[in-house]
Amino acid sequence: MDLSPEQQDLPGQRGPHHHEMRERIVRAAEARFRHFGYGKTTVSEIAADLGVSSAYIYKFFGSKIAICEAVCASLLGRIDEALWAEARSPRTAAERLRRTYRLLLEHSLAMFFNDRRLHDMVITGLDQRWASISRHVEVMEEVARFLVQEGRASGEFERKSPLDEVAKAVASTFSPFCHPVLLEHGIDDDPGAKAEAVATIVLRGLSA
Amino acid sequence: MDLSPEQQDLPGQRGPHHHEMRERIVRAAEARFRHFGYGKTTVSEIAADLGVSSAYIYKFFGSKIAICEAVCASLLGRIDEALWAEARSPRTAAERLRRTYRLLLEHSLAMFFNDRRLHDMVITGLDQRWASISRHVEVMEEVARFLVQEGRASGEFERKSPLDEVAKAVASTFSPFCHPVLLEHGIDDDPGAKAEAVATIVLRGLSA
DNA sequence: GAAGTGACAAACTGCGTTATTCGTCACCGG
C-alpha cells in the first residue's frame, strides 16, 4: 500500500533495483537540484560528488530525467509517509482528516518557500505527467478513502453515499492546498484559514 | 457588481473608454489569437484586419499584452455572465449551486477542447497575475457568497458559520473544475462525476 | 559477473548576429 519511495518502479530505471548506489545517486542529485536547479546540474557533477564516472550513473538510470523523477518520487514519498502517519494516528477520523488538510498545506508551503528549485521541478513533472506524481495523487486519494472508511466504521460519518465517490470528492478538495500551481496563486490570501474553512465544510458534509 | 467586460478598467488601456474601435480591436484580436495563438499574431495583422494602421491600435491599448488582457477579460466575462444568469435563476439555492459546478466545468472543458490557444493564453495570464483573471476569480467568489446568502435566506442552509469564510471555502472547491492547469491534469478521470460528487458533499456541508 | 571507465556520436544549450515586431512621436486632414 505504501512502499518506500526507492522501492517503486519508475520509468527509466535500469540495473539492480535494490542497490546502495541508486540511493546515493538520488541523494546526491537531490542536493544538487535543490541548490542549483535541474537545468544547472550535469550528471557528471552528480557522478563527481559520488566519486564515480558519469557512465556508471547510467547503469542505474536510463536518462537524466529519470534521475529527476526518482528525486521527485523521494520528495513526494516523504510527504506521503507523513500523510499516512497522521492518517493512522489515534484520533477521531474527523480530526485526522482536518489535520490532513493542514499537513498537506504545510508541506507544500515549506517546499515552496524553502526549496523553490525543487518546487519548480515538481511543476515540470506535473505537466509531463511523471509516474512519481501520479503515484502521489493516488496516495492522497487512498488516504482520503481510508479516513472516510475509518469515520464510517466509528460512526462519525454517514454511510449511505458510495465510498469511492465520496473519497474522490474529498481528494478533489485537497487540490488548492497541495497543487504547486494553485498554491503559488493563492499564496497571498491566507491559505491556512481557507484550508480550515474547507475542512470544516467537508467534515460537515461527511458527518453522520 | 457585474460590469460588462468591455467596461472594466484594465491596465494598459488608453484613450476613450467607450469607443466602438476598442471593441472591434478586441474582437479582431480574439479571432486571430484563437486561430494562430498570441505569439504568432502581430498587431499589424490585427490592424490590417480592421483596415487601420498599427499606430492607431496604440491609441486604445498601451501594449500588445494589454490587448491580450482585454481579450481574456472578454472571454472570462462571458463565463461570468453565464454564472450570474444561473445564480439568479428561479431555482432553489442548492440546485443553483450544483449547477454552478456543472456550468464552470462545461465552460472550462469547452475552452480546453475547442480553443486550446485561448486556453493557453489564460494560463499565461494566470502566472502573470493579470487583472482580468483576478477579476474572474473575484466574480466566482461573489457568486459563491451570493448563493450561500440566498440559501440562508430561504432556510435551505445553516446560518451559524461566518458567511465570508463559508463563501471562500465554497469558491475554493470550484478550482478543480475551473482552473486550466488542474483541468488539463484531471481531464482523463471523469471530471463531470467528480464535480457532482464535490457538489453533493459541499451542499450537505452547507445544509441546515 | 559485478564494479567501473574512456572515448565518442548525437542531442542540446548558450550566444552573437540579423531580421521582425513593438511601441512612440510628430504630423496630416477634416
Next chain:
DNA sequence: CCGGTGACGAATAACGCAGTTTGTCACTTC
C-alpha cells in the same frame, strides 16, 4: 479636437554555429 498615419528607435524573436552535455559501448579489473 477626433480620426488617422509613416517613419523611426528600442525591444524581441529567429537563426546558425561553437561548445557542452547526454547517453552508448566496448573494454578493463578484481
